[in-house]
Amino acid sequence: MSSVIVCKNCGVETVSRYSTTKFCSDACRAKFNKKNKGRKQTCKYCGNEFRNYKIRDCCSIHCKNEYKKELTIRKKKDHKVEKVCFCCKKSFITTKNNKIYCSKNCSYEHQKEVLRQKKDLKKSQHQKKCKECGKHFVSNRMRATFCSKVCSNKYENRRRELIRRKRIMANGRVDWSISIERLLKRDGSICYLCHKSFDLYTDTNDDYYPSIEHVIPISKGGTHTWDNVKLAHRKCNTLKRDKILKRGS
Structure with a gap:
């Protein structure tokens, strides 16, 4: 059974099969x-x-963002904290929680004082005990551990030698009887790398003094045995480093 209804939007009378109809068309309903x-x-x-339909504070996203900014500014203005200056020890009121100085002048003066204390600490002398010889000495460096460069070199050379010996023993069998004098008797006084003679009458640290050279380096798994050692100049030994030379080169 059809009934006559009046559109709630445009006011036009229409006939509808349902008595609950309120609009003449979908367009009127949308408007x-x-x-x-x-x-x-x-x-x-x-x-x-x-x-x-929902309860909102603002009509659009733009208004919402601007309203939030206003609220944060108001909170900052309203939020006040009483603090004590780290430099002059006077009380002051601020809106920032991380502020520790009452003025820029106090901040500058405190930084100057800190730098002056650091300089005085560097200039001050400290009683130390040498790590190598055990003698007591005075130094202006807090981290000083050696009384002289000689003691520092001795300690460093011994440390390196211990590390080298550990590597040698880790690679396998070790012949502790190997020496420069015995290698001179076995191989003669000629460097096996450059084929030139050694200078036996110079300083032991000279570039052309003989040194024990491992054919297969210790770092590459070579052993400290008679079949893996030869004599070479200190300079040639240094230049070879940890390379493995091919036969005939």
């Missing part, structure tokens, strides 16, 4: 809902009236 959706509300930022 009415657009105008009258939700409850009336007032934007807290711009003050304009708007409609929405």
Whole structure:
């Protein structure tokens, strides 16, 4: 059974099969809902009236962001903390939680004082005990551990020699009887790398004094045995480093 209804949007009378119909078409329903959706509300930022089914503070995203900024500024202005200056020890009021100085002048003066204390600490002398010889000495460096460069070199050379010996023993069998004098008797006084003679009457640290050279380096798994050692100049030994030379080269 059809009934006559009046459109709620345009006011035109229409015939409908349902008594609950309120609009003559979907377009009228959309226009009415657009105008009258939700409850009336007032934007807290711009003050304009708007409609929405949910309770909101602002009419748009732009108004919402600007309103949040205003709130944070108000909170900062309202939030005040009483603090004591780290430099002059006077009380002051601030809105920042991380502020420790009452003025820039106090901050500058305190930094100057800290730098002066650091300089005085560097100049001050400290009683130390040498790590190598055990003698007591005075130094202006807090981390000083040796009384002289000689003691420092001795300690470093011994440390390196211990590390080298550990590597040698880790590679396998070791012949501790190997020496420069015995290698001179076995191989003669010629460097096996450059094929030139040694200078036996110079200083032991000279570039052309003989040294024990491992054919297969210790770092590459070579052993400290008679079949893996030969004599070479200190300079040639240094230049070869940890290379493995091919036969005939």
